[in-house]
Amino acid sequence: MEIKDEGTSEEGQHFLPAAQAIDPEDTQFTSIQKIPNEPQLEFILACKDLVAPVCDRKLNTAVQISVIHPVEQTPTRYSSTEIVEGTKDPLFLTGVTFPSEYPIYEETRIKLTVYDVKDKSHDTIRTSVLPEHKDSPPEVGRRFLGSASFQVGELLKSKEQLLSLSLRTSDGGKVVGTIEVSLVKMGEIEDGDTDHITTDVQGQKCAVAYECTAPDSVSGKDNLPLLNAVLKNPVCKLYRFPTSDNKWMQIREQMSESTLSFHIPKELISLHIKEDLCRNQELKELGDLSPHWDNLRKNVLTHCDQMVTMYQEILTELSKETGSSFKSSSSKGEKTLEFVPINLHLQRMQVHSPHLKDALYDVITVGAPAAHFQGFKNGGLRKLLHRFETERRNTGYQFIYYSPENTAKAKEVLSNINQLQPLIATHADLLLSSASQHSPDSLKSSLKLLSEKTELFVHAFKDQLVRSALLALYTARPGGILKKPPSPKDSAEETSPQDEPPQLRRQDSIPHHSDYDEEEWDRVWANVGKSLNCIIATVDKLIESDSHHKEAGGGGTSKDGDTEPSLEESITPHPKEDWYEQLHPLILTLKECMGEVVSRAKQCLTFVLLQELAYSLPQCLMLTLRRDIVFSQALAGLVCGFIIKLHTSLHDPYFLQQLHTVGLIVQYEGLLSTYSDEIGMLEDMAVGISDLRKVAFKITEAKSSDDLPVLTGRREHYVVEVKLPATVFESLPLQIKEGQLLHVYPVLFNVGINEQQTLAERFGDVSLQESINQENFELVQEYYSIFMEKMPPDYISHFQEQNDLKGLLDNLHQNIQAKKRKNVEIMWLAATICRKLNGIRFTCCKSAKDRTSMSVTLEQCSILRDEHQLHKDFFIRALDCMRREGCRIENVLKNIKCRRYAFNMLQLMAFPKCYRPPEGTYGKADT
Numbered sequence: 012m013e014i015k016d017e018g019t020s021e022e023g024q025h026f027l028p029a030a031q032a033i034d035p036e037d038t039q040f041t042s043i044q045k046i047p048n049e050p051q052l053e054f055i056l057a058c059k060d061l062v063a064p065v066c067d068r069k070l071n072t073a074v075q076i077s078v079i080h081p082v083e084q085t086p087t088r089y090s091s092t093e094i095v096e097g098t099k100d101p102l103f104l105t106g107v108t109f110p111s112e113y114p115i116y117e118e119t120r121i122k123l124t125v126y127d128v129k130d131k132s133h134d135t136i137r138t139s140v141l142p143e144h145k146d147s148p149p150e151v152g153r154r155f156l157g158s159a160s161f162q163v164g165e166l167l168k169s170k171e172q173l174l175s176l177s178l179r180t181s182d183g184g185k186v187v188g189t190i191e192v193s194l195v196k197m198g199e200i201e202d203g204d205t206d207h208i209t210t211d212v213q214g215q216k217c218a219v220a221y222e223c224t225a226p227d228s229v230s231g232k233d234n235l236p237l238l239n240a241v242l243k244n245p246v247c248k249l250y251r252f253p254t255s256d257n258k259w260m261q262i263r264e265q266m267s268e269s270t271l272s273f274h275i276p277k278e279l280i281s282l283h284i285k286e287d288l289c290r291n292q293e294l295k296e297l298g299d300l301s302p303h304w305d306n307l308r309k310n311v312l313t314h315c316d317q318m319v320t321m322y323q324e325i326l327t328e329l330s331k332e333t334g335s336s337f338k339s340s341s342s343k344g345e346k347t348l349e350f351v352p353i354n355l356h357l358q359r360m361q362v363h364s365p366h367l368k369d370a371l372y373d374v375i376t377v378g379a380p381a382a383h384f385q386g387f388k389n390g391g392l393r394k395l396l397h398r399f400e401t402e403r404r405n406t407g408y409q410f411i412y413y414s415p416e417n418t419a420k421a422k423e424v425l426s427n428i429n430q431l432q433p434l435i436a437t438h439a440d441l442l443l444s445s446a447s448q449h450s451p452d453s454l455k456s457s458l459k460l461l462s463e464k465t466e467l468f469v470h471a472f473k474d475q476l477v478r479s480a481l482l483a484l485y486t487a488r489p490g491g492i493l494k495k496p497p498s499p500k501d502s503a504e505e506t507s508p509q510d511e512p513p514q515l516r517r518q519d520s521i522p523h524h525s526d527y528d529e530e531e532w533d534r535v536w537a538n539v540g541k542s543l544n545c546i547i548a549t550v551d552k553l554i555e556s557d558s559h560h561k562e563a564g565g566g567g568t569s570k571d572g573d574t575e576p577s578l579e580e581s582i583t584p585h586p587k588e589d590w591y592e593q594l595h596p597l598i599l600t601l602k603e604c605m606g607e608v609v610s611r612a613k614q615c616l617t618f619v620l621l622q623e624l625a626y627s628l629p630q631c632l633m634l635t636l637r638r639d640i641v642f643s644q645a646l647a648g649l650v651c652g653f654i655i656k657l658h659t660s661l662h663d664p665y666f667l668q669q670l671h672t673v674g675l676i677v678q679y680e681g682l683l684s685t686y687s688d689e690i691g692m693l694e695d696m697a698v699g700i701s702d703l704r705k706v707a708f709k710i711t712e713a714k715s716s717d718d719l720p721v722l723t724g725r726r727e728h729y730v731v732e733v734k735l736p737a738t739v740f741e742s743l744p745l746q747i748k749e750g751q752l753l754h755v756y757p758v759l760f761n762v763g764i765n766e767q768q769t770l771a772e773r774f775g776d777v778s779l780q781e782s783i784n785q786e787n788f789e790l791v792q793e794y795y796s797i798f799m800e801k802m803p804p805d806y807i808s809h810f811q812e813q814n815d816l817k818g819l820l821d822n823l824h825q826n827i828q829a830k831k832r833k834n835v836e837i838m839w840l841a842a843t844i845c846r847k848l849n850g851i852r853f854t855c856c857k858s859a860k861d862r863t864s865m866s867v868t869l870e871q872c873s874i875l876r877d878e879h880q881l882h883k884d885f886f887i888r889a890l891d892c893m894r895r896e897g898c899r900i901e902n903v904l905k906n907i908k909c910r911r912y913a914f915n916m917l918q919l920m921a922f923p924k925c926y927r928p929p930e931g932t933y934g935k936a937d938t
């Protein structure tokens with residue numbers, strides 16, 4: 012017989028009935044005193060002397076927790092405990108926690124309903140989220156035992172912060188046992204008799220006494236505004252697990268979305284639009300070209316303009332998503348959301364265990380950065396880019412081949428020019444203003460800055476690429492005919508644009524032209540240096556004659572440039588005018604020379620970019636789009652991970668030192684299979700992650716409390732400016748405060764674990780995974796060497812004592828070499844190495860929903876076992892608690908509105924054992 016509970020709406024912390032979340036009447040209720048960002052209320056549950064209605068078997072019990080808001084009568088399901096098997100005195104390891112945002116008051120009632128679960132496979136019947144739905148589906152597989160309720164205020168004011176409530180049958184009559192509710196304060200200790208606690212190994216007992224140690228603050232409070240601006244909609248879970256010495260540890264699990272999911276893509280797309288508009292303009296300003304090149308340019312411009320329009324449309328669409336901080340797995344193929352990372356969350360575990368320092372473990376979970384809308388029929392970026400480059404190199408009859416490095420160099424020089432030219436102009440104007448003030452000191456310092464920037468400018472053109480590009484452009488002008496065959500000795504590395512025989516189309520050829528005056532560029536370029544030298548000489552002369560003038564008793568010039576009028580001044584031309592007038596024409600010449608260099612260099616380098624775009628339109632632009640999309644998803648995750656890492660580690664001076672001297676390792680765990688579409692996803696992901704090397708961070712002082720990071724740069728190099736509150740910023744090392752760029756070292760290790768991977772291993776190809784793991788192992792080793800070299804010796808000796816990093820690296824290497832099937836050891840070792848190196852951890856699968864959830868919960872429990880002495884007999888129970896009632900099942904719910912991991916039995920048989928979820932939590936789900 013199934014006994015139905017009264018109608019309640021679906022549980023789920025995000026899905027509060029709207030009225031409940033925003034009701035202005037809430038103000039009439041008594042708020043719970045709270046610490047910022049800490050949960051408002053946490054408690055744990057245990058039952059005693061439960062009476063089974065029919066003595067057919069031992070009880071398997073679970074408690075469902077519902078909330079009755081003061082103005083409402085109906086309970087809203089909030090959470091559940093795990094199922095405790097075979098006892099009438101169950102002690103639940105899954106507790107209850109209400110995050111700081113939750114509308115809960117002293118007047119709020121909590122209802123506790125105890126069920127006897129007969130069939131675990133039916134336990135997750137709560138398949139849809141219908142908060143206002145009053146008629147719950149029939150409770151298949153479990154029967155109602157009894158319920159009790161209390162007001163939050165009663166618990167808070169209770170003597171020992173413990174309530175012992177009678178459980179009654181649905182008619183409110185018969186008492187069927189007692190339920191104990193104990194308030195928990197993370198870091199404080201609970202006493203209790205836990206003789207009957209069930210373990211993985213049945214019959215084990217655990218005498219438990221909480222011991223009180225002062226909670227160590229692990230979350231810099233000064234820095235909270237930053238975190239609050241970035242993290243949204245937290246889901247919180249609470250557990251208590253026994254330690255190997257039979258004490259309790261408390262674990263709080265938290266999962267939050269991030270506003271950066273949308274903010275970073277929007278910033279990035281704006282930059283792409285800016286960059287591409289500028290390039291398109293430069294293409295238009297290339298001047299006259301011969302018909303072949305002119306047609307090519309027109310064609311390129313048509314496509315490029317279309318691309319810009321498309322980026323603008325995507326940005327417009329994204330801008331409509333104000334306040335969004337989450338893209339669900341079911342939206343992964345939506346065109347307008349392609350730049351947004353899939354299901355991005357911070358997964359945090361906070362541990363308070365006896366005798367040990369409180370600890371935080373963060374993993375960013377996110378769908379593998381990949382271009383789902385474009386699809387994977389032809390593979391992903393790693394393959395597509397390689398194929399594109401090879402074909403381009405070998406098909407040079409319509410354009411000149413420049414290698415990706417040279418194309419990147421052309422972009423870099425162009426960007427340097429665009430930055431330096433206005434800067435030099437400003438310094439030149441400042442020099443003139445110092446001259447008009449007749450201020451020798453300020454003149455000297457203006458000159459210094461002008462010289463530095465001009466030297467950088469001149470230096471930017473010291474490249475063979477500029478010369479070869481100038482010649483190439485010359486030949487592409489109307490009437491520019493190639494008279495001589497290419498000569499390898501003058502090589503940059505281009506192939507000829509003309510229809511010459513294939514043997515002449517070599518990688519290192521350069522167009523030649525007999526009429527081309529190769530030295531002309533040298534003259535134009537040298538003129539900048541010469542005019543700077545003239546300015547330097549004139550300034551020296553002016554300052555020298557000024558000091559002679561003063562020595563000879565002339566008009567005094569005070570240090571700050573204020574002049575005192577003298578007799579001599581009144582009869583000789585005013586020195587202020589002299590200085591200005593002498594320098595003014597020289598500055599004009601410098602600007603003119605610079606203008607000439609800029610115009611020539613811009614044109615010829617833009618011509619190099621034209622070559623990149625000319626090949627295989629529009630595919631080449633689609634490839635850029637694909638790379639931008641994948642990079643955007645990866646970048647949003649990275650910025651989120653960086654900010655969170657910064658927030659949690661700011662108090663650690665060694666971390667800060669590591670940050671500016673070494674940089675941070677960012678380790679991605681991939682669970683994709685090397686089969687079918689996921690090959691393409693992995694190929695996208697590998698490029699997206701390695702492209703993150705182009706990103707550097709800079710920390711600046713925030714002007715307001717919700718300052719979000721700002722992105723600058725272009726496709727080859729981005730800087731993310733992270734803003735910290737003044738008080739925190741002040742405490743940073745000087746190098747960071749001065750704006751030193753902070754680098755990241757992204758690495759990816761992938762191990763496919765599902766049934767598709769079995770197919771890949773048996774009948775397919777796993778070489779992609781093998782080469783990614785090998786390549787990335789080398790990167791980790793490189794990072795480790797820099798770390799050992801740059802961190803201070805006293806830190807290193809302590810670090811080596813604590814951690815056998817060398818051993819872990821050797822072990823990882825052996826496992827990668829071993830080529831064992833589904834060798835998950837690789838991921839565990841890589842994650843451990845990353846944590847020990849103070850890095851940022853990521854876990855990804857296609858949607859970051861199912862496999863990722865298995866992996867992060869396994870990682871959490873492994874950490875509890877290895878670092879916090881989780882009782883070994885409770886490992887599986889802890890894992891099941893987290894998978895059954897923890898944050899990750901909420902993650903599944905938020906993504907697909909169904910509380911089931913999307914695995915079937917067959918799939919799970921292919922999974923390594925510890926990646927299989929507990930019975931009743933998986934099944935067919937419409938993903």
Ligand SMILES: O=P(O)(O)O[C@H]1[C@H](O)[C@@H](O)[C@H](O)[C@H](O)[C@@H]1OP(=O)(O)O
Pocket residue numbers: 340856857858859860861862863913914915918938
């Ligand atoms: O979160 P994932 O593990 O990528 O979700 C997979 C799941 O592993 C698989 O069993 C299922 O058949 C679906 O393909 C899930 O992917 P969705 O992207 O459809 O959620």
